[in-house]
Amino acid sequence: MKHSLFFALLIGILLGCKKEGEPDPVAPTPVVPTPVDPIITPQKVTGEWVAAQGGGGGFNNFDTFKNYQFNFEVKNANQDVIVGLTSSDINVAYALFDPLGQRIDVSGQSRSMSKPYKLNAGKHRVVVTSDRRAVGKFELTMLGVNGEPVRIPSQLLQSDTQNWGTLGGGGLDKSFKNHFYTFDITDDNTSIDVELESPDTDISLHLYDELGQLVTKEFGNRYGFRIIAAKKGTYTVMAGTRERGSIGSYRLNVFGKVGNLKRVVSQSTTVSGNWASGGAFDTYTIQITNNNSPLDINLSSADIDVRINLQNSVGQQLDNTCCAVKSTYLAVEKVTQGTYRIMVQSYPSATRRGPGNYTLTVHGQFTDFKKI
The missing domain is CATH 2.60.120.380 (Jelly Rolls)
Structure with a gap:
């Protein structure tokens, strides 16, 4: 009798308890978050040009990786897209390109701008630009695009500060009184930006291909640069003075899809x-x-x-x-x-x-x- 009463009481307790994992009929229904559509969400990216990396790439230099290059995706045909760009420091601008690489638009130069577009589906490119060697920050905001703009990867190669020694550089002659460097271009048909700067003397800059043929040159003032489209391979740059025997220091920068900068031993x-x-x-x-x-x-x-x-x-x-x-x-x-x-x-x-x-x-x- 005693055991029967105990089991009856135990069964009653079990029947009155909610099984683990069983929904509570009086509990509130959980709220499932609604997925956020990236197209209606402002997509923001920021960037900064600093003096240690040579500053900006120039307003009209749309192919240099000294400027900020971004890819972004448009999901639908005839999509409304708004591009906004601001900077608290310097004038900035942008250039917009379609999936075939054709230029759609170039903005004006300002510290704040916004403009609507109707874009076709596909991967587009936007380039944020500033004056050559400008230093400052920016914020790019895009509405109507499928996700955040993605910066196109690139590298910066730097020589650090060097000098031509007590005997000076070699001027415009191809000479080891000047300094030679080799570097690799890692992608075909890509743009590279080579710049040379000296605080002390006028410079000369010569770029040679794998066969030793002159590709381009720049000389005159204490700062010079060249932007070219080139094939994959190993190239040589001669960092020189404008006049033979000029004494001073310099720094060499190479921007792009590049690698393996090495001083040529002499x-x-x-x-x-x-x-x-x-x-x-x-x-x-x-x-x-x-x-x-x-x-x-x-x-x-x-x-x-x-x-x-x-x-x-x-x-x-x-x-x-x-x-x-x-x-x-x-x-x-x-x-x-x-x-x-x-x-x-x-x-x-x-x-x-x-x-x-x-x-x-x-x-x-x-x-x-x-x-x-």
Whole structure:
């Protein structure tokens, strides 16, 4: 009797309890969030140009990755899209491109703007621009697009601050008195932006392809840049001075789908000598280690006029300086690998007949430089 009463009571308790996981008839129905349609949601992205990375890319330079390049998707045909752009610091602008890369519109330059468009379905591009080297922030807002605009990936390669040394740069000549760098373009038919800046002296900038052919050049002031569309491959840039012997520091930047920036290794040596009389000469041998390599020879004397003769290994003349002066140089764009002779000669004049001392400096890719 006692056990029967206990089980009856237990069954009553169990029947009166709600099973775990069973819905409570008096509990409120849970609210399921309604999915947010990205088309009716403002999509915002921000960006900033900073001095350490060279600032902005220029209002009319729509292909440079110094400016901000974004892809965005339009889901429906004849879609209403609003583009808004603001900056608290600087004037900004944008350029809009369709899925085929054709330009739809270029905005004016302002700190705040907004404009409606009707766009077809597909992946579009918008480029946010500022003045070249401008520093500041922006916010891009787009309404009617399918998700947030996505920045197109790119890289910035920098040389850090370098200098041309106490002997200065090589001017417009292809010379290792200037500095050479190689870098890789990693995508075909992409734009690269190469810039060179010096706080001290006017610069020159030369870009060469994989075959050593000149692609483009820029020279004149203390800042210069070139923007080009190029194929995938390894390229060489010569960071030089505008005038031979100019002294100063510089920084090289390369923007785009690029990588693997490396300084080209070269050698230089300076020797002193003397001639007992006018017409005397000394001969040095040098082993060039790389094919199609520039060779720069500089000769000077405070006492007597000088000349340079470049010869092959058996003494046949290959090149020479044309005039007898107290300082001269020979800049050969390409020499093949092998042994060469450098003959340095005193050249007497009516007022400078010798004897005399001289200084010889050689820049290039070489080894085993010695007097014979």
